[in-house]
Amino acid sequence: MIAVKDVYFTYPNGVEALSGVSLAIRDGEFIAIMGQNGAGKTTLVKHINGLLKPTKGEVAVDGVSTRKVSVAKLSRKVGFVFQNPDHQLFCETVEDEVAFALRNFGFKEQLIKKRVTWALSLLNLTRYRQTSPFMLSGGERKRVALASVLAWNPDIVILDEPTIGQDYQQKEKLRQFIVQLNTQGKTVIIVTHDVEFVAECNPHVILMAQGKIVAEGGAKETLTNRDLVTQAFIVPPQVSQIFFELSDLKLPTNVIDVYDARKVLLDRLEVSS
């Protein structure tokens, strides 16, 4: 359980990034935080693993205030994958990178080996085991960063822009993987601009603008609400745009996925023929 209570945060340069955010995330929820650059999304999730502490208000993970626990201790519970993998990677080989946190947490070598093998194969990186992360492409480095966090099996997984640099197949794998994590009871929080990815994942959506939460709800409801998406500077999914342009034909407007779209269109054509 993550409880964010009326949190304000001001960076040392005087910029107020969060202006009164309250939020409760239950165990096992799948959340997507969306909004414009500078809306406060990354600042908010950095509060959950304690990297940032509120200027005012409180963040508690499982009932413990993030002020009262070290980031090192909290990170055992909260895994965080950064937006830019180069902020996170530093080891000589992909294998060492993925094993790094496990060694820090004091896992046994035998278990480390197993976990590393598991995480690498999960993210399609096995062939790069002995390669330097810096020899890999941008998309591959992002996956190494993911593997290194998933390897220690945290209860809460925060992914800041997980789909950056990922091609369609990797995104599809990532989607299946997130769904799998979620069905195992893990809390998954993604920060993303990728509306098409959200449309396919169907998480609970939180829209942020100017340091505040402006709306939350199901992906279908929030991403097809024209006023909300405009306010949060989001381009609606392409399918939703198509249905918006056809709104005078009295078709349903809460459609974000191609298969839903097909069903709606087939129904309409059958009725009218």
Place this chain on the structure above:
Amino acid sequence: MAIIETTDLTYTYPAGTKLSLQDVSITVEQGEFVVLTGPSGGGKTTLCRCFNGLVPHFYGGKLEGNVVVTGLKVGEHSIYELARHIGLVFQNPENQLFALSVEKDVAFGLENLGIPRGDIRKQVDWALEITGITDLRERPPHELSGGQQQRVAIACVLAMQPNVMILDEPTSFIDPVGAQKIFDVINELNKKLGITVILVEHRLDLASKYANHVIVMDEGKVVLDGEPREVFNSDSARLIGVGIPKATRLYQILKEKGISLKKVPVNSEEASQLLREVLTHDRG
């Protein structure tokens, strides 16, 4: 006129064990808006590095075959000569930005070319305005957010007004509305000034409406090369796992059920128009 032409380009990085490019032969005409896409690790970024000479001059390794950009053989010209004609926006803006203020970073390339001070000022102002970062001009680039840094990186290249702009996932950290604005700017430069654009992009839903030429790479090879409609609707695009626009995908899955739209849509405007025809026709 071809502005970029590669013939049988084959390349391996110095420490690499596999070919990063294999027999790549493509032609880009002057004024085209090219979208370069395909699975990650497929050679897109490496190919872009061949266009401005980073491969092989900076990265080393052995480059076989030929690349000619704006009439210059890349192998025979240095990076700084090529930089007058061809600008590259890096995938990771942090690899590109280094000055202590945004303004200085954007001016750097122009200063290196020995352009008069007044003109530098004008071009920097223009580039900052068009990318929407005028208010950041005094800020240190390394303190900015990922999205803001990407705008700075684009401004740096824009300010040089190159003949060819290569953008390697230039908006990956930027929100969709911001990304669309940047794409609109790039499109305007392409249409008004005739700057040839090569855009590396996975998010085809956003980018495809601007393109008139799509190249798909996989495992170092060019696997598809042609007009967007043909490329997106081809079977191999789906098999390789290209994230084709949802409008095109909808066309395909409707066809499976016996509903044929008159042509293949690549964006929402086209799709809604084609659907409208089918829906209103059947009703009448």
